[in-house]
Amino acid sequence: MTIKLKIALALVFLFAVLLLLGGSGIYYLNQLSDDTRAILKDNYTSLQFVGRMQKALLTRNTDPNALETFETALRQQEANLTEEGEKDLTDAVRLDFDRLKSENRSDSLTLARIQQNLLQLSDINQQAMFRKNDVAERTAKDALIWLAVTGTVCFLILFSFIINFPGYIANPLRELTRGIQEVASRNFEERLHFRSNDEFGELARAFNSMAHKLDEYEHTKLADVLFEKKRIDTLIQLMDNGIIGLDEKKNIRFVNPVACRLLGVDEAEVVGQYAPDVALTNDLLRTLIQHLTETAPEADVDRKLLKIYDEGKESYFNRQTHVVTLTRTGEEKPVAAGWVIVLENITAYQERDLAKTNFIATVSHELKTPIAAIKMSLKLLDDERVGALNEEQKELVNHVRNDADRLLNITGELLNLAQVESGQIQLTIKAVNPVDLVHYATKAMEVAANQRHVRFEISGLAGLPAIKADPDKATWVLVNLLSNAIRHSPEENVVRISARPVGQQVEFTVRDFGPGLRPEHRPRVFDRYFRAPGPNGQAGGTGLGLAISKEFIQSMGGEIGLKDDVEPGAAFYFRLAIA
Numbered sequence: 001m002t003i004k005l006k007i008a009l010a011l012v013f014l015f016a017v018l019l020l021l022g023g024s025g026i027y028y029l030n031q032l033s034d035d036t037r038a039i040l041k042d043n044y045t046s047l048q049f050v051g052r053m054q055k056a057l058l059t060r061n062t063d064p065n066a067l068e069t070f071e072t073a074l075r076q077q078e079a080n081l082t083e084e085g086e087k088d089l090t091d092a093v094r095l096d097f098d099r100l101k102s103e104n105r106s107d108s109l110t111l112a113r114i115q116q117n118l119l120q121l122s123d124i125n126q127q128a129m130f131r132k133n134d135v136a137e138r139t140a141k142d143a144l145i146w147l148a149v150t151g152t153v154c155f156l157i158l159f160s161f162i163i164n165f166p167g168y169i170a171n172p173l174r175e176l177t178r179g180i181q182e183v184a185s186r187n188f189e190e191r192l193h194f195r196s197n198d199e200f201g202e203l204a205r206a207f208n209s210m211a212h213k214l215d216e217y218e219h220t221k222l223a224d225v226l227f228e229k230k231r232i233d234t235l236i237q238l239m240d241n242g243i244i245g246l247d248e249k250k251n252i253r254f255v256n257p258v259a260c261r262l263l264g265v266d267e268a269e270v271v272g273q274y275a276p277d278v279a280l281t282n283d284l285l286r287t288l289i290q291h292l293t294e295t296a297p298e299a300d301v302d303r304k305l306l307k308i309y310d311e312g313k314e315s316y317f318n319r320q321t322h323v324v325t326l327t328r329t330g331e332e333k334p335v336a337a338g339w340v341i342v343l344e345n346i347t348a349y350q351e352r353d354l355a356k357t358n359f360i361a362t363v364s365h366e367l368k369t370p371i372a373a374i375k376m377s378l379k380l381l382d383d384e385r386v387g388a389l390n391e392e393q394k395e396l397v398n399h400v401r402n403d404a405d406r407l408l409n410i411t412g413e414l415l416n417l418a419q420v421e422s423g424q425i426q427l428t429i430k431a432v433n434p435v436d437l438v439h440y441a442t443k444a445m446e447v448a449a450n451q452r453h454v455r456f457e458i459s460g461l462a463g464l465p466a467i468k469a470d471p472d473k474a475t476w477v478l479v480n481l482l483s484n485a486i487r488h489s490p491e492e493n494v495v496r497i498s499a500r501p502v503g504q505q506v507e508f509t510v511r512d513f514g515p516g517l518r519p520e521h522r523p524r525v526f527d528r529y530f531r532a533p534g535p536n537g538q539a540g541g542t543g544l545g546l547a548i549s550k551e552f553i554q555s556m557g558g559e560i561g562l563k564d565d566v567e568p569g570a571a572f573y574f575r576l577a578i579a
Helices: 004-060 064-076 085-103 106-184 197-239 256-265 275-279 283-289 348-382 393-421 434-446 446-451 471-488 545-555
Strands: 242-247 252-255 299-301 306-310 311-328 335-345 429-432 455-459 467-469 494-501 505-512 558-563 570-577
Touching: 004 064, 004 467, 064 085, 085 106, 106 197, 106 455, 242 256, 252 256, 252 434, 256 283, 256 306, 256 335, 283 306, 306 335, 311 348, 335 393, 348 393, 393 505, 429 434, 434 446, 434 455, 434 467, 434 471, 434 494, 434 505, 467 471, 467 570, 471 494, 471 505, 471 570, 545 558, 545 570
Parallel strands: 455 494
Antiparallel strands: 242 252, 242 335, 299 311, 306 311, 311 335, 429 467, 494 505, 505 570, 558 570
16 A cells, blocks of 8 residues: 555545534534424424413403404414324314304303313423423433544544654654664664555665665675785785884884884784884884874885894884875865884995995095096196197197096096085085175186176175075085086077075076976986986986085085976076075
């Protein structure tokens, strides 16, 4: 049975109840009306007729129309015979009245019989009125009782209907709402238990089928997730790097054997523990979790190497901290779910790098002596006292001198690189006038600029405060930037050098108007040995100048970079603190 049919039947039932109450009331009102009408029509009218006849007898001697009035009332009474015995008495009155009219005289005996019969007629009708009044009263009482009983029963039925019928509609909807909320909370074992053959029953069966399928999918998905988790746990346990996992509350969730060895703890002792509590007695863990933040970059690499005594020797480790973010279902913004700290053992690379640095420093130092001797010999060859050179010999001497200068620059850069890599950059920090710095650098590069017909445009130097810097290192950086700008500028062009205060720093900018850098090359310009291709497709330089410049500037507490959105050409800048 459908809900529509049930609601229709409920309305029909309400209509039937109203019809029953209305019909009962109409029936008993008609009964009372009939009883009242019978009293008025049958008995009260007869009493009026009797009264008229009695009055006519009393006024017969004074009223000439008395007999006619009596005749009219008697005739009307004869037409209104309703009670038992009333006809006999009326016939007796008629007989005596006819005798009285025929004798045309007053017979006291006849008049007495007429009076007696009229009194009996009056008594019969009065008794009938009392009897019918009792019947009407009983009818009224019965009507009141039956209407009260029927009304009470109907009221109870309607009250029960009002209480239960809305619940019949609302309870399934409420249960369905609760079931939907449970499913939305990922409780896929929730079921609807009301059973009926209407639309609610179909809805419950459809809901239960949906929840069953979701439950099956959830268990299947959960099994896959658990399998993948076991695989990831196995991979973490087998990795050569130390790995520590923390949740968003900084509780330790997993530690692989390498990390346990480095921390000097057992896995069972720390898993599930609050990391800051463990760090109170573990210096390495305290160092690792010192700067954990939920807003850290996705992979925070600590450039400062960690020295950890591991497997009987001092080892070097690189720390990487990854912030784990997850996006919950129904949400758009990802939230922090924890951190993963990776300790990468780079001892072998560090040892090889140290050997390389020592080798470069030794070779570069050893090369400077023969190069200096070569330059001295070339200078002697230029002296005419030694002997005059022809044009071909002079050209060869110039080629040798250029190659010697190039070798000297390379060995100088290699020595600077060795100094940077060994961490032994020796600085003499003092107050330096930016004007002197720019003038010295441009003077040093004046010859190279003239060879390519490139001129310098200098601006913004007036009124600049002194800066805190090593003058030799800062000049070397500016000379390197000018050298690159001249090399990449077209002939008959300009290189702009500007300086301006930026907060508590002074910013130096060198801009050329050459072909510029490709977007894919811009992030790598400060990497060691990286050389960007020039206009002819060939790379120039050693690829060390910008890397060394970055180390020099950072060692002086400054910053260096490449400006964005500069076209044509490129604009490099570095900033140093005001003294």
